[in-house]
Amino acid sequence: MGGFAPCPPEAVAAAAAVCGPVSLTGITERRGTAVWRAVGPLGGAAIKLGYGAEGAEITAREAATLDALPDYTVVAGRSGADVWYVTPWLDGPSTWELFRPVRDGSQDRAAPLADAVALCRTVADFHAAGWVHGDLQPAHGIHTTSGVRLIDFAWSWREGTDPWREFNGGITHLVAPELAARIATGPQPVKPSPAADVYALAGVLWTCTTGRWPLDYEAVGFTVKDTGPAELRQAIVTGIPLTGARPWPQFQSVLAEVLTASASVRPTAGELAGRLSEVIP
Ligand SMILES: Nc1ncnc2c1ncn2[C@@H]1O[C@H](COP(=O)(O)OP(=O)(O)OP(=O)(O)O)[C@@H](O)[C@H]1O
Numbered sequence: 001m002g003g004f005a006p007c008p009p010e011a012v013a014a015a016a017a018v019c020g021p022v023s024l025t026g027i028t029e030r031r032g033t034a035v036w037r038a039v040g041p042l043g044g045a046a047i048k049l050g051y052g053a054e055g056a057e058i059t060a061r062e063a064a065t066l067d068a069l070p071d072y073t074v075v076a077g078r079s080g081a082d083v084w085y086v087t088p089w090l091d092g093p094s095t096w097e098l099f100r101p102v103r104d105g106s107q108d109r110a111a112p113l114a115d116a117v118a119l120c121r122t123v124a125d126f127h128a129a130g131w132v133h134g135d136l137q138p139a140h141g142i143h144t145t146s147g148v149r150l151i152d153f154a155w156s157w158r159e160g161t162d163p164w165r166e167f168n169g170g171i172t173h174l175v176a177p178e179l180a181a182r183i184a185t186g187p188q189p190v191k192p193s194p195a196a197d198v199y200a201l202a203g204v205l206w207t208c209t210t211g212r213w214p215l216d217y218e219a220v221g222f223t224v225k226d227t228g229p230a231e232l233r234q235a236i237v238t239g240i241p242l243t244g245a246r247p248w249p250q251f252q253s254v255l256a257e258v259l260t261a262s263a264s265v266r267p268t269a270g271e272l273a274g275r276l277s278e279v280i281p
């Protein structure tokens with residue numbers, strides 16, 4: 001689809017019902033979903049549209065997840081074959097944004113460290129409630145004045161329910177090796193797991209610190225832009241060293257332990273929070 005997809009009038013009306021008359025700003029559009037920020041006199045909302053068979057299914061699933069989560073509210077509907085939902089806009093910077101001073105070389109790291117710990121605790125709470133996020137990314141933690149909130153539940157799964165028909169592990173750069181192996185060789189369907197979320201969580205914090213995905217693909221002869229996700233996952237199974245930059249050695253050594261541990265001995269999100277809270281900023 002060229003340019004931004006048109007936002008369905010039904011979704012705009014649903015946003016206006018909570019925010020008053022809204023104006024829209026396009027935020028992202030890729031792989032069958034588009035997100036707008038709707039702002040009106042009474043507040044802000046995120047509108048997500050899923051189009052095409054896959055985009056519509058993913059968005060319907062995400063709306064169902066938001067509906068099941070006690071801390072979120074959602075209104076969802078269809079516009080022809082497309083699926084949309086509206087949920088309150090969460091105000092605050094992402095973890096990626098909060099780590100900008102670290103990437104720029106600042107030694108004043110007490111605040112980003114506290115933010116990292118808070119993100120881990122939010123993931124721990126999510127796991128304790130029986131959920132797995134499935135696609136943690138540097139932009140998927142929003143640090144609001146009332147705590148860190150996760151977004152983008154497109155691949156989230158509640159333990160004890162049927163797994164999704166197909167799950168490819170969220171963003172490929174943060175797929176845990178055991179999950180990459182299971183995607184390649186089964187058994188299917190693949191289930192996301194809390195342990196794989198913790199790998200992604202450590203990878204998120206590594207990426208926020210260094211500005212690069214955690215694995216040094218070039219060291220094993222891969223050029224990311226020439227490598228498809230399946231081939232990249234195969235390399236992840238085989239083993240790729242971590243990138244060499246260590247701008248924050250103590251913080252990164254905690255993360256490196258998580259990123260190199262096998263799933264069975266990987267710490268939980270709560271344990272990672274505890275280990276990071278002992279780091280000297
Ligand atoms: N409820 C929300 N509150 C604040 N920001 C939001 C909200 N929902 C989405 N966003 C913003 O829109 C961006 C895209 O949303 P989201 O990650 O859900 O879409 P996506 O199409 O799945 O993107 P990707 O495939 O890259 O993960 C987020 O990174 C965030 O900046």
Ligand SMILES: [Mg+2]
Pocket residue numbers: 137140152
């Ligand atoms: Mg996203």
